[in-house]
Amino acid sequence: MRSEINKVKAGPTKEFFVSMITRDILLPDAIVELIDNSIDGIKRQKVSKYNDYYIHVNFDQESFKIEDNCGGIDLAIATDYAFVFGKPQEARDKEERVETTGTFGIGMKRALFKMGQEFEVSSKSKNSEFVLKVNVADWMKEDEWDFPLVSSDDTVNYDEKECGTTIIVTKLFSGISQSFHYNAFINEIINTVRRKTNSEIKNGLTITINGSKIEGSFLSIAMGGNVMPYKYTFDSNNITVMILAGISTETNPDKAGWYVYCNNREILSADKTSLTTWKDDSDNEGIKYHNDYATFRGFVFFTSKYPEMLPWNTSKTGIDSSSMIYKETRPHMIDAFKVITAELKKLAKLDEEIRTAITQDLKKQTPKEIHYYAATEISNRTNISFIDPYIRQFENEASKIPMTTISYKAELELVDKVKKALDVSKIIKMLA
Incomplete structure (x- = not known):
């Protein structure tokens, strides 16, 4: 006889969770999510102009890569908050509030899961650095939800210009790989990025896609x-x-x-x-x-x-x-x-x-x-x-035009014929 049971399992499976968060976002918007994360890094530095910052996006049928010099992710934030599915209230309470687009805590993870089976995130901030690698298929098999760090160091001291994040996705899903092959789709990505980041481009930010600089279209x-x-x-x-x-x-x-x-x-x-x-x-x-x-x-x-x-x-x-x-x-x-x-x-x-x-x-x-x-x-x-x-x-301009009156006699029969032919009776009535 079974002992008394006081709870039932209700946690999501990884397969279901990943499927749901990637289903309702298009690939161009997923790429914009990653660009937004970089832009948020600039905003947290509270600079008025973005001229010193860049975001480079490169992709082909084999891989996707985005790299920036937008401040990097601090190791403590990475280990405790940045890769959590959903933004914990503790993180909201601790962070200094700025006008970011990072809101729900799923944007970066959703974009990575959307594109491929393996991804690597490496980042340098002023006083720390780390490298994270994930094989999605292997991660799916484990009960543990955390991602493994390949390396980390919180004793470094980098200059601001050296701080940034690089993300590489490999083993792209077939649909993603094929999309990256078509010029029409590449143009769609460029236009989406241009439209979504116009204000930041105007403020000096450099964004390139496959080596081409994105110009604002206002x-x-x-x-x-x-x-x-x-x-x-x-x-x-x-x-x-x-x-x-x-x-x-x-x-x-x-x-x-x-x-x-x-x-x-x-x-x-x-x-x-x-x-x-x-x-x-x-x-x-x-x-x-x-x-x-x-x-x-x-x-x-x-x-x-x-x-x-x-x-x-x-x-x-x-x-x-x-x-x-x-x-x-x-x-x-x-x-x-x-x-x-x-x-x-x-x-x-x-x-x-x-x-x-x-x-x-x-x-x-x-x-x-x-x-x-x-x-x-x-x-x-x-x-x-x-x-x-x-x-x-x-x-007023029309009233300033000099006007005159034309008046002369003509045979009534001829006038009636002209009026009938030209239907000028209405015009005469309007001018009267």
Whole structure:
């Protein structure tokens, strides 16, 4: 007879855990997670400019490698926190708070498990260094969840410029290896990295992929003359929210919509759905997207030293619309949306000649690149009206044109024929 049992096993298997954390993230986003870890290393050093830092990413069908000089991982942090699945509260309490993207404690591990069967992490910080190697298949067989250190030393003394981390993944999974072979997929990785790290690139950070330097590609809005953007900023529960909306000199409809960032990481791009402020196929109120709004650009920047409170999902690829801070922010986004789209509605209703003239003049305005650092320099302003001044301007110019009256007699029969042929009676009536 069995003795009394007072508990049942409920722990996850490694196979299930690894399968679940790698399933909901695409390879380009996994690579961005590793780049984000490097960027967080810079942020922890509290420097204002990133010109002295680099992140080099190289891959082929055999291996993936990322190396940086972004400060490294301290040995004590590596052994106690950095490789734990999930960020312990003890680690949160001990760390000095900065506006990082590291939140849930699974990003680096998820990326490594996503790509291959073996990985090595080596890192140098000011006073320590270590090398860690993992064979995933062997690790899966063990009950122990910890990773083995090949070597470690906490008696070293490195200069800041020597501090950094190198990660190498080998024995790539076949799907990953094949993806790294296709130029189209490589371009997708480059574009994803460029889009997600624009602000850091603008701030001086060098990122290369297979030897090619990634250049920033910034969105812009018109500023100058009659045109100024809407801007509203507020603080709530240790989070600063900055909302910026305006019109672009570029009329590409693919770029129209809302862009949302959490601690500089782009979470939402060119959104034109009810998740933000638009009307889609659901029964929500609002404006359904039309190419009349192709110049609309809206930006929301959430920043906080408590990244776990920001409104992003665990893979940092989408908005958690149930988040309280997002619920608090969305009405302010709607306010900004109504102001800018009201101006675009005015423009759409104008006579073609005036509308064309205004549009051409708007395109002459100097575009302002928009990223977090540029947005902070723009003054708060919510009372926006730029179409009315244009209308008055063109009306005033038209009123200054000298006019005269033409009057002469003609045979009534001939006049009636001309009126009938040209249908000028309506025009005469309008001018009367």
